[in-house]
Amino acid sequence: MSEKIHGYHGVILEADLSNRKINKIPLADEDARDFIGGRGLGMKLLADRLKTPGVGALSPENPLLFMPGPFSGFPIPSSSRTCIVTKSPRTSPLQSRYPHASTVSYANMGGFFGPEVRFAGYDGIIVTGQADSPVYLWIDDDKAEIRDAGKFWGMRTDEFDRRFIEELGDRRFRTCYIGPAGENLVSYACVINTAARAAGRGGTGCVMGSKKLKAISIRGTGQPGVAEHEKFLTVLEDIRKGFRAGFGGGAGYDDWRRYGTASALISASNSGFQAVRNFAEGTYADIDQIGAIAAEQKIWVRDFACFCCPLGCKKAGAVRSGKYAGIAHDGPEYETGTMMGANLMLSDLDALMKAIYDVDDYGLDTITTGNVIGFLMEAYEKRMIDRAFLDGIDLKWGSADAILEMVRKIALRDGIGDLASKGVKALAAKIGGASAKFAIHSKGHELAAWNPHRSRELALAYATASRGACHLNGDSAKSQDKYVADDSTGVCLFALDGFGKDGICRLLSAITGAEWTEEAYLRAGERIYNLERAFNCREGFTREDDTVPARFFEDPLTYGPHKGAVLKREEFDKALADYYKDRGWDLKTGIPTPEKLESLGLSFMKV
């Protein structure tokens, strides 16, 4: 690879909130080369800052990184993603010497924020320390200020989105922010932008809240350069031209554009892969009432896209009549529709809209919120907890009022909401008995809306993901390496088909001037994945933590076309052993061997 690296500004903006200081720190060429950007570069910078295990996720030492990738800021289709990286406030190992042991965390959001970071002249933003009163970070090209956010503290995300842009006076600022859930340190608070797009998972909003940082707002007029201008334009044009055909000849593209991820609501239910009734089932009898076809007829108004994305999978909608009339928000997509709908047996589409709106409005992760409420519903049904435990809420399956009240209590940490704000692992520890079996998490992080009863590959993906259960994790070493590299470029995982076999590497080569082959790309992914793993193992995570809840091994599906499906433990264990072998990790402990780390240039990570 060539010496000088292009396609980056070479600058990371650091906001030290404790000392109210802004620094522009240089980005090392070799870090850009080895870790690409986005999630990968974020992990490297995280590891640089946290050299010892056991640092509390909510302590001032834990950095919070906002990382666009090298694709961000160029008109490459569907490459707007910003990865937020930090140490997780959500996860914990079975055993560790360190009281604050947790995994890495990453959460990825679309929209326009990442490109704007690059327009303003930065390859990333790192927030450190902790402010003594609420602040927001304001960045306008090379000017950056830490400003008072007192009057916005406590504001929900929808109102904040409207009011704040008026305060800024220019709609071209791009802002991401937390809601009351993040301010109140709900462990699964998320970071929101455009009032609906979320870096949902892994508690990034909780870490942001611990820093008393309400928002980051940014505007820029520049752009990074590329190594090979003409080649870049040629490759870009090729990709634009072949984009639609890449999706199965075009049909897949048209479906994405029409339905977005909501299309999976019905298909996942039909194939037994949906999270239904707190993951007890994989098929939802009432799915047609909340699926894409119903939403298209009743709710959706228009399609919205992220920066330069031709897919436009965001379906803005409105509830026009009835009890919840006036709600203007995204219609249910796969994760939100399943976790607040099918998983809670809520089939009233208008009420589902209200639930999704409230969860986003408070700044909660929809996936974990749906898990927590589903878990409590099941415990309540099984009489492991009574109504008094729930502050008098009659938390029955499908009860919209009860769901909405729980959402409010969680966000404000009111009563039962305080315990519920810690997630299902903490709830199961409190309730005890057999409740751990249906506390649906891995390493403390709840599973997403895909039910693994039928698939040990999916179970493996959940069990081995670096942030705790993650549905966007591949189910083999190779696919994980690919996805983590993709997360590092800024490209959207939903759009990969459009790039063809080598489109991403061709673009990366033209931008950086280095020669990116598929092999080098997967190698970078492997490096990043191993860095995450080494970080986790250093905290105390081992093979015993790489698992999914007992429910999937012990409670077969009882309903639908795949009735009877259940995971077999010995098959899962074998798959896990094969996976470790593939990875070159110790078969007993799951820890990357020193030789492995050294071969990837990670010998600075001592596990």
Place this chain on the structure above:
Amino acid sequence: MTLRRKKRTSLKELKVLRRTDRREFLKTAAAGMGGVLLADRFLVRAVYARTSPAQDQPGKTVFSLIVVDFNTCTGCRTCETVCSSFNARAAVDGKEFPGLGNPALSNIRVYPYNPDVDIPITCLMCEDAPCIEACPVEPDPRTKHRALYREGKLPVLHNDLVRCIGCGSCAEACSNKRVGAIIPNRATNKPERTCTLCSGDPQCVKYCPNGALSYIVEGTPGQHYGISRDAAAKTLTELWYGKE
């Protein structure tokens, strides 16, 4: 009126387009506004009211411009990048190439609102050109042009950088009377970001993944012509997200 679109969509086709129900709703909602918004697919600022042929005024000067179908725009800003790439060229090793598409240099700009509405703003090529009217520079005795002027086959604005005094009157006039398409240069305050129509082949129209932009070669302004972006956003918000 002649429409040049990458893919033509007739009103008849529109009726069988997906989301019939949504369109039915929009029709109902639009009825209170005289039906203009839907009778003409190009909502609001676009403008080219075809409510009745009698409103067209034969013989009147007509202008070419880019119009937006707010119903199909997804706010992706591809238009900004291709406009910038075409109009803000880059010099590389002494050769000129299209730029990398920096949106800050684009002549079309998308403004987002909450609830989700996106308002792309471009120069409307106004026949009465309040911007030119506002230019205080003494007309050149030979060409009769002020600093800001129109010339040639396309009705696009030109600015004489030598004679322009950077007073900002044109941008102010556009902002007060029309859509605020002109943005003064940060350093010189001289007007920028007016549409060039890309020498007759507008890139934004060509590359819009949604067919939301059209190049209207001949048109006459309709009742929503030149309303501000805030007013357009308000209208669309009520239309799309309002209660029944």
